[in-house]
Amino acid sequence: MYLPVMLNTEGKKIVVIGGGSVALEKIQKLINFDARVEAVSLNFLPSLLEMGPKVQCRVSPYHKDHITNAFLVISATNDALVNRQVYEDCRALHILCNVVDQPDLCDVVFTSALKRGQLIFSVSTSGQSPILGQKIIGKLKEEYDESWEEKIKLLGAIRTIFKEMERDSVKRNKMLRAIIYKDTETLRRILEKLTINGG
Numbered sequence: 441m442y443l444p445v446m447l448n449t450e451g452k453k454i455v456v457i458g459g460g461s462v463a464l465e466k467i468q469k470l471i472n473f474d475a476r477v478e479a480v481s482l483n484f485l486p487s488l489l490e491m492g493p494k495v496q497c498r499v500s501p502y503h504k505d506h507i508t509n510a511f512l513v514i515s516a517t518n519d520a521l522v523n524r525q526v527y528e529d530c531r532a533l534h535i536l537c538n539v540v541d542q543p544d545l546c547d548v549v550f551t552s553a554l555k556r557g558q559l560i561f562s563v564s565t566s567g568q569s570p571i572l573g574q575k576i577i578g579k580l581k582e583e584y585d586e587s588w589e590e591k592i593k594l595l596g597a598i599r600t601i602f603k604e605m606e607r608d609s610v611k612r613n614k615m616l617r618a619i620i621y622k623d624t625e626t627l628r629r630i631l632e633k634l635t636i637n638g639g
Protein backbone atom coordinates (compact mmCIF):
# COMPACT_ATOMS: atom_id res chain seq x y z
CA MET A 441 0.00 0.00 0.00
CA TYR A 442 1.19 3.50 -0.79
CA LEU A 443 0.26 6.52 1.29
CA PRO A 444 -0.13 9.68 -0.78
CA VAL A 445 1.89 12.47 0.84
CA MET A 446 3.90 15.51 -0.28
CA LEU A 447 7.59 15.46 0.63
CA ASN A 448 9.20 18.67 1.81
CA THR A 449 12.63 18.41 0.18
CA GLU A 450 13.81 21.95 0.93
CA GLY A 451 17.41 21.98 2.10
CA LYS A 452 17.58 18.17 2.14
CA LYS A 453 20.17 15.93 0.57
CA ILE A 454 18.80 13.86 -2.29
CA VAL A 455 21.21 11.43 -3.92
CA VAL A 456 20.78 9.90 -7.37
CA ILE A 457 23.00 6.95 -8.32
CA GLY A 458 23.49 6.68 -12.09
CA GLY A 459 23.99 9.20 -14.87
CA GLY A 460 22.07 7.81 -17.88
CA SER A 461 18.73 8.77 -19.40
CA VAL A 462 16.67 7.32 -16.56
CA ALA A 463 18.71 9.28 -13.98
CA LEU A 464 18.30 12.39 -16.16
CA GLU A 465 14.51 12.03 -16.15
CA LYS A 466 14.37 11.67 -12.37
CA ILE A 467 16.77 14.56 -11.81
CA GLN A 468 14.69 16.80 -14.09
CA LYS A 469 11.65 15.98 -11.96
CA LEU A 470 13.52 16.69 -8.75
CA ILE A 471 14.78 20.05 -10.07
CA ASN A 472 11.31 20.97 -11.27
CA PHE A 473 10.26 20.63 -7.63
CA ASP A 474 13.20 22.76 -6.46
CA ALA A 475 15.22 19.95 -4.88
CA ARG A 476 19.01 19.96 -4.63
CA VAL A 477 20.61 16.82 -6.03
CA GLU A 478 23.91 15.03 -5.51
CA ALA A 479 24.48 12.57 -8.35
CA VAL A 480 27.04 9.76 -8.30
CA SER A 481 27.88 7.75 -11.40
CA LEU A 482 30.66 6.10 -13.38
CA ASN A 483 29.77 8.49 -16.19
CA PHE A 484 27.20 11.18 -16.92
CA LEU A 485 25.21 12.28 -19.94
CA PRO A 486 26.59 15.72 -20.94
CA SER A 487 23.23 17.37 -20.22
CA LEU A 488 23.48 16.23 -16.59
CA LEU A 489 26.86 17.91 -16.22
CA GLU A 490 25.33 21.15 -17.50
CA MET A 491 22.37 21.38 -15.16
CA GLY A 492 23.84 24.11 -12.98
CA PRO A 493 24.36 24.52 -9.26
CA LYS A 494 21.31 22.49 -8.23
CA VAL A 495 22.94 19.27 -9.47
CA GLN A 496 26.31 18.27 -8.12
CA CYS A 497 27.86 15.44 -10.19
CA ARG A 498 30.49 13.14 -8.72
CA VAL A 499 32.24 10.69 -11.06
CA SER A 500 32.72 7.59 -8.93
CA PRO A 501 31.51 4.04 -8.44
CA TYR A 502 28.73 3.95 -5.84
CA HIS A 503 29.84 3.74 -2.22
CA LYS A 504 27.72 3.70 0.95
CA ASP A 505 29.44 6.92 2.11
CA HIS A 506 27.75 8.80 -0.75
CA ILE A 507 24.34 8.42 0.86
CA THR A 508 25.24 9.36 4.45
CA ASN A 509 22.62 11.76 5.85
CA ALA A 510 20.55 11.60 2.68
CA PHE A 511 16.80 12.20 3.00
CA LEU A 512 16.03 10.27 -0.18
CA VAL A 513 18.08 8.08 -2.52
CA ILE A 514 17.18 7.15 -6.08
CA SER A 515 19.08 4.36 -7.75
CA ALA A 516 19.02 4.38 -11.55
CA THR A 517 22.04 2.34 -12.57
CA ASN A 518 22.06 -0.43 -15.18
CA ASP A 519 23.65 -2.80 -12.68
CA ALA A 520 21.09 -4.87 -10.75
CA LEU A 521 23.60 -5.73 -8.02
CA VAL A 522 24.45 -2.08 -7.43
CA ASN A 523 20.75 -1.17 -7.32
CA ARG A 524 20.12 -3.87 -4.70
CA GLN A 525 23.16 -2.77 -2.68
CA VAL A 526 21.87 0.80 -2.66
CA TYR A 527 18.50 -0.43 -1.40
CA GLU A 528 20.10 -2.52 1.34
CA ASP A 529 22.37 0.33 2.44
CA CYS A 530 19.33 2.62 2.62
CA ARG A 531 17.52 0.09 4.80
CA ALA A 532 20.50 -0.16 7.16
CA LEU A 533 20.75 3.63 7.38
CA HIS A 534 16.95 4.23 7.57
CA ILE A 535 16.95 6.31 4.40
CA LEU A 536 14.00 6.43 1.98
CA CYS A 537 14.84 4.66 -1.27
CA ASN A 538 13.52 4.45 -4.84
CA VAL A 539 15.05 1.98 -7.25
CA VAL A 540 13.55 2.94 -10.60
CA ASP A 541 11.12 0.45 -12.05
CA GLN A 542 11.63 -1.94 -9.13
CA PRO A 543 8.69 -1.60 -6.76
CA ASP A 544 10.02 -4.37 -4.52
CA LEU A 545 13.05 -2.13 -3.86
CA CYS A 546 11.07 1.07 -3.25
CA ASP A 547 9.92 2.82 -0.08
CA VAL A 548 8.83 5.67 -2.30
CA VAL A 549 7.51 5.50 -5.85
CA PHE A 550 7.40 8.34 -8.33
CA THR A 551 4.01 9.48 -9.55
CA SER A 552 2.82 11.17 -12.71
CA ALA A 553 2.63 14.80 -11.73
CA LEU A 554 1.49 18.21 -12.88
CA LYS A 555 2.63 21.43 -11.24
CA ARG A 556 0.74 24.68 -11.70
CA GLY A 557 2.69 26.85 -9.32
CA GLN A 558 1.74 25.63 -5.88
CA LEU A 559 -1.17 23.57 -7.19
CA ILE A 560 0.17 20.05 -7.59
CA PHE A 561 -1.55 16.99 -9.01
CA SER A 562 0.03 13.61 -8.40
CA VAL A 563 -1.40 10.38 -9.76
CA SER A 564 -0.33 6.90 -8.78
CA THR A 565 -1.73 3.60 -9.97
CA SER A 566 0.14 1.82 -7.15
CA GLY A 567 2.44 0.44 -9.81
CA GLN A 568 -0.34 -1.14 -11.88
CA SER A 569 -0.32 1.10 -14.96
CA PRO A 570 2.05 4.12 -15.03
CA ILE A 571 0.77 4.93 -18.53
CA LEU A 572 -2.78 5.36 -17.22
CA GLY A 573 -1.40 7.79 -14.61
CA GLN A 574 0.31 9.73 -17.41
CA LYS A 575 -2.95 9.90 -19.42
CA ILE A 576 -4.94 11.16 -16.44
CA ILE A 577 -2.36 13.90 -15.87
CA GLY A 578 -2.59 14.76 -19.58
CA LYS A 579 -6.33 15.42 -19.16
CA LEU A 580 -5.78 17.50 -16.02
CA LYS A 581 -3.24 19.59 -17.98
CA GLU A 582 -6.04 20.75 -20.29
CA GLU A 583 -8.55 21.37 -17.53
CA TYR A 584 -6.11 23.17 -15.23
CA ASP A 585 -4.23 25.48 -17.60
CA GLU A 586 -1.36 27.82 -16.72
CA SER A 587 -3.73 30.47 -15.36
CA TRP A 588 -3.95 28.32 -12.22
CA GLU A 589 -0.40 29.35 -11.27
CA GLU A 590 -1.70 32.82 -10.46
CA LYS A 591 -5.09 31.61 -9.24
CA ILE A 592 -3.63 29.36 -6.58
CA LYS A 593 -1.46 32.25 -5.34
CA LEU A 594 -4.50 34.54 -5.15
CA LEU A 595 -6.57 31.87 -3.37
CA GLY A 596 -3.77 31.45 -0.82
CA ALA A 597 -3.49 35.19 -0.21
CA ILE A 598 -7.27 35.59 0.16
CA ARG A 599 -7.45 32.61 2.51
CA THR A 600 -4.77 34.13 4.74
CA ILE A 601 -6.87 37.29 5.07
CA PHE A 602 -10.09 35.29 5.64
CA LYS A 603 -8.33 33.43 8.47
CA GLU A 604 -7.63 36.75 10.19
CA MET A 605 -11.04 38.20 9.38
CA GLU A 606 -13.41 35.36 10.22
CA ARG A 607 -12.77 33.29 13.35
CA ASP A 608 -15.92 31.19 12.90
CA SER A 609 -14.65 28.21 10.88
CA VAL A 610 -18.09 27.30 9.48
CA LYS A 611 -18.58 30.80 8.10
CA ARG A 612 -14.98 30.91 6.88
CA ASN A 613 -15.37 27.61 5.03
CA LYS A 614 -18.45 28.98 3.30
CA MET A 615 -16.53 32.08 2.21
CA LEU A 616 -13.66 29.94 0.92
CA ARG A 617 -15.97 27.61 -0.97
CA ALA A 618 -17.59 30.57 -2.69
CA ILE A 619 -14.36 31.75 -4.32
CA ILE A 620 -12.46 28.68 -5.50
CA TYR A 621 -13.77 28.67 -9.07
CA LYS A 622 -13.84 32.45 -9.64
CA ASP A 623 -11.81 33.65 -12.60
CA THR A 624 -8.42 35.28 -12.14
CA GLU A 625 -9.67 38.84 -12.65
CA THR A 626 -12.39 38.44 -10.02
CA LEU A 627 -9.91 36.94 -7.55
CA ARG A 628 -7.52 39.85 -8.16
CA ARG A 629 -10.33 42.29 -7.41
CA ILE A 630 -11.41 40.42 -4.26
CA LEU A 631 -7.83 40.47 -2.98
CA GLU A 632 -7.40 44.14 -3.82
CA LYS A 633 -10.58 45.04 -1.94
CA LEU A 634 -9.62 42.94 1.08
CA THR A 635 -6.14 44.46 1.14
CA ILE A 636 -7.49 48.03 0.94
CA ASN A 637 -10.13 47.34 3.62
CA GLY A 638 -7.61 45.61 5.85
CA GLY A 639 -4.95 48.29 5.52
Ligand SMILES: C[C@@]1(CC(=O)O)C2=NC(=C\c3[nH]c(c(CCC(=O)O)c3CC(=O)O)Cc3[nH]c(c(CC(=O)O)c3CCC(=O)O)/C=C3\N/C(=C\2)[C@@H](CCC(=O)O)[C@]3(C)CC(=O)O)/[C@H]1CCC(=O)O
Nearest residue numbers: 540541543549550551552553564565566567569570573574
Ligand atom coordinates in the same frame (compact mmCIF):
# COMPACT_ATOMS: atom_id res chain seq x y z
C1 LIG B 1 4.79 7.72 -13.15
C2 LIG B 1 6.20 7.41 -13.60
C3 LIG B 1 7.08 8.41 -12.91
C4 LIG B 1 8.54 8.26 -13.19
O1 LIG B 1 9.03 7.22 -13.63
O2 LIG B 1 9.22 9.27 -12.93
C5 LIG B 1 6.50 5.97 -13.28
N1 LIG B 1 6.67 5.26 -14.39
C6 LIG B 1 6.54 6.02 -15.49
C7 LIG B 1 6.55 5.56 -16.80
C8 LIG B 1 6.76 4.22 -17.25
N2 LIG B 1 7.32 3.25 -16.52
C9 LIG B 1 7.40 2.12 -17.29
C10 LIG B 1 6.89 2.40 -18.60
C11 LIG B 1 6.83 1.40 -19.79
C12 LIG B 1 5.44 0.84 -19.93
C13 LIG B 1 5.04 -0.11 -18.79
O3 LIG B 1 5.77 -1.07 -18.50
O4 LIG B 1 3.96 0.12 -18.23
C14 LIG B 1 6.46 3.72 -18.55
C15 LIG B 1 5.82 4.51 -19.66
C16 LIG B 1 6.79 5.37 -20.41
O5 LIG B 1 8.00 5.26 -20.23
O6 LIG B 1 6.27 6.13 -21.23
C17 LIG B 1 8.00 0.84 -16.90
C18 LIG B 1 7.88 0.38 -15.51
N3 LIG B 1 7.63 1.14 -14.40
C19 LIG B 1 7.64 0.33 -13.28
C20 LIG B 1 7.96 -1.00 -13.71
C21 LIG B 1 8.16 -2.19 -12.80
C22 LIG B 1 6.97 -3.02 -12.62
O7 LIG B 1 5.85 -2.72 -13.10
O8 LIG B 1 7.14 -4.06 -11.95
C23 LIG B 1 8.08 -0.98 -15.09
C24 LIG B 1 8.39 -2.13 -16.03
C25 LIG B 1 9.91 -2.19 -16.27
C26 LIG B 1 10.29 -3.38 -17.11
O9 LIG B 1 9.83 -3.47 -18.23
O10 LIG B 1 11.01 -4.22 -16.56
C27 LIG B 1 7.43 0.79 -11.94
C28 LIG B 1 7.15 2.05 -11.48
N4 LIG B 1 6.98 3.13 -12.28
C29 LIG B 1 6.54 4.16 -11.53
C30 LIG B 1 6.45 5.47 -11.96
C31 LIG B 1 6.17 3.73 -10.15
C32 LIG B 1 4.67 3.46 -10.07
C33 LIG B 1 3.80 4.64 -10.54
C34 LIG B 1 2.36 4.39 -10.34
O11 LIG B 1 1.98 4.09 -9.20
O12 LIG B 1 1.57 4.52 -11.27
C35 LIG B 1 6.98 2.41 -10.04
C36 LIG B 1 6.28 1.33 -9.22
C37 LIG B 1 8.31 2.63 -9.33
C38 LIG B 1 9.11 3.85 -9.76
O13 LIG B 1 9.84 3.76 -10.77
O14 LIG B 1 9.03 4.89 -9.04
C39 LIG B 1 6.39 7.46 -15.13
C40 LIG B 1 5.29 8.21 -15.86
C41 LIG B 1 5.90 9.35 -16.62
C42 LIG B 1 5.44 10.67 -16.18
O15 LIG B 1 4.25 10.90 -16.00
O16 LIG B 1 6.30 11.56 -16.03
Ligand SMILES: NC(=O)c1ccc[n+]([C@@H]2O[C@H](COP(=O)([O-])OP(=O)(O)OC[C@H]3O[C@@H](n4cnc5c(N)ncnc54)[C@H](O)[C@@H]3O)[C@@H](O)[C@H]2O)c1
Nearest residue numbers: 458459460461462463481482483501502516517518519522
Ligand atom coordinates in the same frame (compact mmCIF):
# COMPACT_ATOMS: atom_id res chain seq x y z
N1 LIG C 1 16.19 3.98 -20.72
C1 LIG C 1 14.99 3.58 -20.54
O1 LIG C 1 14.05 4.06 -21.19
C2 LIG C 1 14.67 2.57 -19.50
C3 LIG C 1 13.35 2.25 -19.30
C4 LIG C 1 13.04 1.36 -18.29
C5 LIG C 1 14.04 0.80 -17.55
N2 LIG C 1 15.33 1.13 -17.76
C6 LIG C 1 16.33 0.52 -16.89
O2 LIG C 1 16.82 1.54 -15.99
C7 LIG C 1 18.21 1.42 -15.81
C8 LIG C 1 18.93 2.67 -16.18
O3 LIG C 1 18.63 3.00 -17.53
P1 LIG C 1 19.50 4.05 -18.35
O4 LIG C 1 18.94 4.09 -19.71
O5 LIG C 1 19.62 5.32 -17.59
O6 LIG C 1 20.89 3.26 -18.38
P2 LIG C 1 22.33 3.77 -18.78
O7 LIG C 1 23.12 2.57 -19.11
O8 LIG C 1 22.25 4.91 -19.75
O9 LIG C 1 22.87 4.40 -17.43
C9 LIG C 1 23.26 3.64 -16.35
C10 LIG C 1 24.14 4.51 -15.48
O10 LIG C 1 24.51 3.79 -14.32
C11 LIG C 1 25.86 4.11 -14.03
N3 LIG C 1 26.47 3.07 -13.21
C12 LIG C 1 26.63 1.76 -13.50
N4 LIG C 1 27.26 1.13 -12.49
C13 LIG C 1 27.50 2.06 -11.55
C14 LIG C 1 28.13 2.04 -10.27
N5 LIG C 1 28.65 0.93 -9.77
N6 LIG C 1 28.19 3.19 -9.57
C15 LIG C 1 27.68 4.34 -10.05
N7 LIG C 1 27.10 4.42 -11.27
C16 LIG C 1 26.99 3.30 -11.99
C17 LIG C 1 26.54 4.22 -15.39
O11 LIG C 1 27.72 4.96 -15.30
C18 LIG C 1 25.44 4.93 -16.18
O12 LIG C 1 25.58 6.34 -16.07
C19 LIG C 1 18.62 0.22 -16.66
O13 LIG C 1 18.67 -0.90 -15.79
C20 LIG C 1 17.55 0.03 -17.66
O14 LIG C 1 17.41 -1.34 -17.99
C21 LIG C 1 15.65 1.99 -18.73
